[in-house]
Amino acid sequence: MSATHDTIMKALSAVILPNGQSLVDADLVRALRIGNGEVSFVLEAPDSVLAQSLGPVEEKARTILLALEGVSKVSIVTTAHGPAGSTPKPAAAGGEPPSLKIGRHPTPQQGKQGVPGVKHIIAIASGKGGVGKSTVSANLAVALAKQGRKVGLLDADIYGPSQPRMMGVNKRPASPDGQTIEPLHAHGVTLMSIGLMIPDGEAVVWRGPMLMGAMQQMLGQVAWGELDVLLIDMPPGTGDVQLTLGQKTELTGALVVSTPQDVALIDARRGISMFEKLNVPVLGLIENMSTYTCPNCGHEAHIFGHGGVADEAKKMDVPLLAQLPLALEARIAGDEGTPIAATDSPLAAPYANLARSLVMLGVA
């Protein structure tokens, strides 16, 4: 027998909060989803102090639900919907600094906002996944930093964060005061990844408003400092993160990455038209994996087709800012945490040119 909404809620009504109320009576359960033996929901506390004390409650709820017939996995995300950081959090046991919980309801906001101290914000997007958007973001950030720009890189890909690996960092950013988050630093770039703040698998239960809240925290509560440009590595496609960012953030513009394949281009077109609808200027298209030169014989092949991105750029009247080759060396460099742009390889040159173009355009 599989669990139903009613059986889950009934089981959760046996979980008692420190104030004596049950989880259900206190109305803290949100976004309950049941499917394939998995139960996921959000525990929404009214303030961050209560949210901090919910660890044992979360454990109890998990134990009770796992004992139900047909439930094999339970995912719970605890959030607070008071203004984030409005109540300083106590230091964790062992004197560690308190850590700031990411994922909350958004703070109401009038119109688009910038990030104090940050001159330009550029979204790096792609319609389709896996076309190299994160690779381009990491390398462009490093190339701009090498040219003396103060650069921030925000990995906003909540479902598949890859910047920690590509930039070679993997520690959870600290929040010494429980209100601001100290970003990390690598290869001359100030770095923050939303993925470093969310326990594995929890983001999948987030709804639009929670994502919006998390993005607000990433932009407003990270101590970015003075930056010439903040690059945002977006999730692929045209989902909630893209919409939130386009509607709520003063973006200088967007760069859209595509491979020359038709399927990638169709999705890239969709991405471009979304930015246009949101009044975000599309600064240009970037063609990734455009050519492959055989390291043995020097033969040049166009594995994913040829000319498609240039044609598309012409059709849509947006500049084609770079054509980046498919290269094993670039892939290995990314996997090992040192983007190819940080090295002396000839493959760093196209990124240096792209960085120069953006500086000349006055957007970075």
Ligand SMILES: Nc1ncnc2c1ncn2[C@@H]1O[C@H](COP(=O)(O)OP(=O)(O)OP(=O)(O)O)[C@@H](O)[C@H]1O
């Ligand atoms: N020009 C390139 N040459 C060789 N390998 C590349 C190149 N660009 C990207 N890759 C490799 O392709 C894979 C996917 O790239 P990447 O993660 O940057 O794509 P993405 O569009 O950000 O993907 P996702 O949709 O998962 O966010 C990675 O292993 C990366 O190293």
